[in-house]
Amino acid sequence: MSEFDQMYREVILDHYKNPRGHGEIEDADAQAEGQNPLCGDEVSIFVAFGEDGDTIDEVKFSGRGCAISQAATSMLTEMVKGRSAAEVATLPRDELLEEIGIPLTPVRLKCALLGLSTLKLALHKAKGTPLPEEWAGASSDLELR
Amino acid sequence: MDAGKLRADFPIFEQEVRGKPLAYLDSAVSAHKPRQVLDKLRTFYETSYANVHRGVYTLSELATAEYESARDKVARFVNAPESRELIFTHGATESINLVAYAWGLDNLGPGDVVLVTELEHHSNFVPWQYIAKRTGAAFKAIPLDNHGELRLDTLDEIAGSGNVKVVANNLVSNALGTINPVERLAAWAHQQGAIMVVDAAQAAPHHAIDVQQLDCDFLAFSAHKMCGPTSVGALWGRAELLEAMAPFNLGGHMIRSVKLEETTWGQLPYKFEAGTQPIAEAVGFGAAVDYLNDVGLDAIEEHERELLVYALERMADVPGLVAYGPAPERRAGIVSFNLDTVHPHDVAQILDMEGVAIRAGHHCCQPLMAKLGVAATNRASFYLYTIPDEIDRLVTGLHKAHKLLS
Numbered sequence: 145m146s147e148f149d150q151m152y153r154e155v156i157l158d159h160y161k162n163p164r165g166h167g168e169i170e171d172a173d174a175q176a177e178g179q180n181p182l183c184g185d186e187v188s189i190f191v192a193f194g195e196d197g198d199t200i201d202e203v204k205f206s207g208r209g210c211a212i213s214q215a216a217t218s219m220l221t222e223m224v225k226g227r228s229a230a231e232v233a234t235l236p237r238d239e240l241l242e243e244i245g246i247p248l249t250p251v252r253l254k255c256a257l258l259g260l261s262t263l264k265l266a267l268h269k270a271k272g273t274p275l276p277e278e279w280a281g282a283s284s285d286l287e288l289r
Numbered sequence: 290m291d292a293g294k295l296r297a298d299f300p301i302f303e304q305e306v307r308g309k310p311l312a313y314l315d316s317a318v319s320a321h322k323p324r325q326v327l328d329k330l331r332t333f334y335e336t337s338y339a340n341v342h343r344g345v346y347t348l349s350e351l352a353t354a355e356y357e358s359a360r361d362k363v364a365r366f367v368n369a370p371e372s373r374e375l376i377f378t379h380g381a382t383e384s385i386n387l388v389a390y391a392w393g394l395d396n397l398g399p400g401d402v403v404l405v406t407e408l409e410h411h412s413n414f415v416p417w418q419y420i421a422k423r424t425g426a427a428f429k430a431i432p433l434d435n436h437g438e439l440r441l442d443t444l445d446e447i448a449g450s451g452n453v454k455v456v457a458n459n460l461v462s463n464a465l466g467t468i469n470p471v472e473r474l475a476a477w478a479h480q481q482g483a484i485m486v487v488d489a490a491q492a493a494p495h496h497a498i499d500v501q502q503l504d505c506d507f508l509a510f511s512a513h514k515m516c517g518p519t520s521v522g523a524l525w526g527r528a529e530l531l532e533a534m535a536p537f538n539l540g541g542h543m544i545r546s547v548k549l550e551e552t553t554w555g556q557l558p559y560k561f562e563a564g565t566q567p568i569a570e571a572v573g574f575g576a577a578v579d580y581l582n583d584v585g586l587d588a589i590e591e592h593e594r595e596l597l598v599y600a601l602e603r604m605a606d607v608p609g610l611v612a613y614g615p616a617p618e619r620r621a622g623i624v625s626f627n628l629d630t631v632h633p634h635d636v637a638q639i640l641d642m643e644g645v646a647i648r649a650g651h652h653c654c655q656p657l658m659a660k661l662g663v664a665a666t667n668r669a670s671f672y673l674y675t676i677p678d679e680i681d682r683l684v685t686g687l688h689k690a691h692k693l694l695s
Contacts, residue, residue, distance in 0.1 A: 151642075
């Protein structure tokens with residue numbers, strides 16, 4: 145398989161063209177916005193917890209982005225449903241990267257991880273879970289480093 | 290001018306990218322370097338290098354002569370009345386910061402207006418926004434119309450809103466390629482009693498510049514976009530303004546005398562060249578100017594316009610392609626565009642796999658992107674070494690991107 149076919153393999157294109165969890169949640173329990181200063185992309189993440197107030201019941205996202213960021217965030221919404229806030233707050237990025245399953249350059253890595261780091265920021269704001277390292281030094285809803 | 294022949298001067302084109310010859314359509318962000326510049330850097334380091342203006346020994350004299358000769362060349366390149374008005378900096382960004390700080394902090398205050406445009410690169414926007422805030426001056430931007438043209442009809446209203454003290458504009462827009470009416474703006478600025486600061490980073494590589502004809506007060510540009518080395522650029526300023534200004538960077542070499550009680554500043558241009566300068570890079574800048582002069586700025590501009598017309602014609606056949614920017618006769622060799630809703634990162638990635646390098650992003654022009662209603666665009670830009678085959682490969686890649694992602 146050529147590098148080209150790998151990068152835009154079918155599963156990526158499927159998530160890009162039919163994103164899961166695309167939209168917004170009114171009165172979300174947790175919410176945050178993230179930006180990629182490189183391309184000006186923005187993503188908003190919305191989380192609703194289940195009755196126990198901790199298990200992630202639903203995740204939605206809105207915003208604009210490239211195929212990699214949109215597909216990665218779409219996959220992420222499927223991945224974290226049913227997990228606890230604490231678990232997702234420390235979700236290793238490799239777990240998402242394995243799911244994406246394509247070779248990514250450092251620049252594209254930022255695209256792929258924008259959704260995850262924004263989700264972690266939302267959980268931090270709602271639950272006080274640890275701030276992901278990408279946000280270290282950011283005063284509030286600042287740009288992804 | 291024969292771009293195919295000139296291309297042989299640029300070693301970068303000897304390599305392949307992803308198994309394909311390099312098609313480099315991102316010269317607006319930085320240009321490649323010809324052997325003539327690379328050889329000059331090596332020869333200078335090997336035969337004439339020492340710190341400048343320091344030693345009485347032969348080598349230092351040699352280095353100083355090379356450095357000052359480069360200054361003369363760069364000054365002549367923009368038709369500066371005097372070489373001492375040409376200050377070496379680390380690039381256009383530092384040149385603009387120099388004016389914003391050294392002139393702005395002492396000359397701006399409440400009631401004053403600092404005027405930029407919505408078309409500026411962040412480097413001619415953010416320093417002014419910051420210095421305006423520091424001094425209490427108002428910060429305003431000449432708006433754009435929906436075609437990305439400056440709305441000069443708003444000038445009277447802006448003049449009525451305060452005491453306009455600075456007008457800052459790029460001669461050529463890095464995002465759209467628009468050649469802006471700087472001469473007209475300079476005349477208007479002077480009527481208001483304002484200084485005119487021109488960001489020529491995108492103009493200098495492609496377009497003959499004459500500061501006396503523009504009648505501006507400051508002009509900033511960078512070597513790396515002109516086939517020269519990185520980390521060196523220039524600020525041209527009117528001698529009387531530069532002489533009246535406080536220094537920007539302070540330290541060695543920019544002084545007349547230093548005493549515990551007081552330090553006095555050196556003469557132009559050294560007052561603004563504190564510390565060890567990018568000496569070899571400045572010498573390389575001189576070699577780049579020689580190279581451009583040999584090819585001829587008018588020939589470069591004509592070549593780029595031909596490529597622009599050809600590119601726009603070919604790209605019009607790509608389904609869903611939206612191109613931004615003015616008519617070719619008022620534009621440098623830059624095509625900014627979007628492909629349907631396909632994100633520029635994806636377009637650029639797919640093109641990279643074809644060995645075609647273009648820029649995708651906001652081009653440090655977020656206010657402009659907001660005006661166009663997009664987060665980012667794709668940008669293909671041309672230079673003296675660009676050949677039509679590179680544009681053909683761009684167009685083929687765009688068809689592929691459209692097919693895959695639209």
